[in-house]
Amino acid sequence: MAFVIAAALTALPARADPTDELARLRQEAARMRQSLDDLDARIRALENGNPDLTRPLPNAAATNPPDKQAGSSLFLLRRNWSEIQPGTSEDRVDAVLGKPERVMRINGDLVWYYVYPGLGRGSVFFDGQGKVSSVQSPHLGWSW
DSSP, X not given: OHHHHHHHHHHSOOOOOHHHHHHHHHHHHHHHHHHHHHHHHHHHHHHTTOGGGTSOOTTHXXXXXXXXXXXXXXXXXXXXXXXXXXXXXXXXXXXXXXXOSEEEEETTEEEEXXXXXXXXXXXXXXXXXXXXXXXXXXXXXXXX
């Protein structure tokens, strides 16, 4: 009987280490999540009529490492948010970030809210003259 069990066990195919398989699946999930986030950002850019978010920067590959190249929607989103500074006009914010998800007034000041699935929310506050008074960008992984 022991011989039959031993023969059956040796006949079973060798299985991969489950920790290796789990690590591979996690890496694949992370790649798919990043791809989905990039696609969401591109779709939002197109819906907001902002083709700049989908257009690569000139010579970006020469000045940035691959994960920060202009082909990445996340890189472009970071770049665009970094352009919004106090004093920027409403028209410029609209041109750079596109139409906001929501517009509100807080204590009489205009506030534009942007939502990026998987990244979070950002807001731009304007003063009475239509100029940016403060900015809260979404968490984009790294800052300028």
